[in-house]
Amino acid sequence: MITILFRRVSVCMGDDAGNGEYTIELHDSATLRELLHVILHGGSGNDWPIPYTGANSYWVIHSDIGELARIFTDSNGEWHITNCCCNENTLLKKLGITWTFAGRD
Incomplete structure (x- = not known):
C-alpha cells in the first residue's frame, strides 16, 4: 500500500472548516495518473478534492x-491535467512521493 498525504488551499471561508490533511492510500502498482485522479475527484481517503472555481481556473x-x-x-x-512532471503511467513507487499540496495559480 502506498500512503501519500494531501492538503489543498481552501477557496472560501466555509471551505476552511473542512481544511485538513488527508491520507490517500493507493495500491502498490498505482500510477501518477491514478494519484492525480484522486486529487481531482476524491476517494481513497481524500475527502477534500479539487473544487470547481469557475472556467479557466488553474x-x-x-x-x-x-x-x-x-x-x-x-x-x-x-477538467484537464497538463504539465505532468513525467509520464502519467509512471509508478508512484518509483517517484517516491510522500506528500502533495494543491495551490491555486
Missing part, C-alpha cells in the same frame, strides 16, 4: 519531489 499540484502537474478547467467547465 490548480498546481506540488509535492516533495517538485511540481507534479497543473489541473485546470476550460471555458466549458471540463
Whole structure:
C-alpha cells in the first residue's frame, strides 16, 4: 500500500472548516495518473478534492519531489491535467512521493 498525504488551499471561508490533511492510500502498482485522479475527484481517503472555481481556473499540484502537474478547467467547465512532471503511467513507487499540496495559480 502506498500512503501519500494531501492538503489543498481552501477557496472560501466555509471551505476552511473542512481544511485538513488527508491520507490517500493507493495500491502498490498505482500510477501518477491514478494519484492525480484522486486529487481531482476524491476517494481513497481524500475527502477534500479539487473544487470547481469557475472556467479557466488553474490548480498546481506540488509535492516533495517538485511540481507534479497543473489541473485546470476550460471555458466549458471540463477538467484537464497538463504539465505532468513525467509520464502519467509512471509508478508512484518509483517517484517516491510522500506528500502533495494543491495551490491555486
